[in-house]
Amino acid sequence: MTLPHLDAAAIARLLGPADAADAVEAALRDGLDPETGPPRTGVPVPAGELLLMPATTKDFAGVKIAGVAPGNPARGLPRITGSYLLLDGATLQPVALLDGPALTSLRTPAVSAVAIRHLAVPDASHLVLFGAGPQAYGHLAAALAVRPLTRLTVVARRPEPAQALVAHARRLGLDAVSGGPDAVAEADLVICCTTARTPLFDGGSIAGHTTVVAVGSHEPTARETDTALVTRATVVVEARSAALREAGDILVPIAEGAYRPEDLAGTLADLVEGRLRPEAGRPRFFKGTGMAWQDLAVAAEIFRASKAT
Known part of the structure; x- marks a missing residue:
């Protein structure tokens, strides 16, 4: 099966800012405890920094791999790069790949x-x-x-x-x-x-x-x-x-x-x-x-x- 890719246009079409805020609130109301979440891992690389951000709930798991490249704007490229891999919570099978910067710009x-x-x-x-x-x-x-x-x-x-x-x-x-x-x-x-x-x-x-x-x-x-x-x-x-x-x-x-x-x-x-x-x-x-x-x-x-x- 081909892994669905939700690009920036799809993300913008599927979820607006108010609905995204509702999703964040719902996670907290459902009992998620942010204090127990794993910290982000930062890895220095020649172009800047590579960030790894994993999280899990009973329904889903996921990890964002984000690059922070300070030199990119001078090249006409985004400073933040990356992707988000979403997994099924029960099986850890990948279910979708999302555009990382677009997700961050919404989240x-x-x-x-x-x-x-x-x-x-x-x-x-x-x-x-x-x-x-x-x-x-x-x-x-x-x-x-x-x-x-x-x-x-x-x-x-x-x-x-x-x-x-x-x-x-x-x-x-x-x-x-x-x-x-x-x-x-x-x-x-x-x-x-x-x-x-x-x-x-x-x-x-x-x-x-x-x-x-x-x-x-x-x-x-x-x-x-x-x-x-x-x-x-x-x-x-x-x-x-x-x-x-x-x-x-x-x-x-x-x-x-x-x-x-x-x-x-x-x-x-x-x-x-x-x-x-x-x-x-x-x-x-x-x-x-x-x-x-x-x-x-x-x-x-x-x-x-x-x-x-």
Whole structure:
């Protein structure tokens, strides 16, 4: 039997951002424990880094093989490469091969959308978006799916990609402009999906009702947000184990002595199950590093949708 290949076009056709977020929530409501998931394995290679991310449930198993090639954009190629192999949970027989970058571009925003659903104020209208790559487009779509956005400020290093994203947002009906980091002071929602290794903005300028989402790094020494934000905010992570292993946004403030692991307010599962509610008047901060169970939850839902068509 030929293994079905679900390419980027098929993934986009079969599952939208809201449905992907529902799949992530459903996995948590069904009792999946992110704390027990195997860590990603990173292997240095000449072109960059090779990441292996396995996960399993009773119905499915899967593994994402992703390449991170920093030199690719200069060649006109994607920075993130790879594939996802989905297996039957009972027999471990392969059932589908999915485009890895397309899955990641859907999965990561879906996880952020779950956090935004539970953390952002219901009438959040102004999004400040750091980054202008594939994750920025995916996060814009995901945020639009869960909040009534009307304004967008794009903050990016290069003007051409920023203007392209602004034009895309205007076609969606948003009042969109390119701006600078100071725009966060007027934001209801801030999303960071960049390759930055140092903070992108002053966390002290974030308003008390604002939600910040940072997903650009899974390295313990790299961060998109500063210590001021972390110490002010209600901080939510995918899993404590993953955050304390990989999240530089959390680990750097801990290393500075300004934050403690026990200061973490909770996890996505706590939000979904209603065990955690954001504190009024205090910024909300979700830090995501990306976990293998999320890929599996979304890949399985894509596969189910493919079988239903």
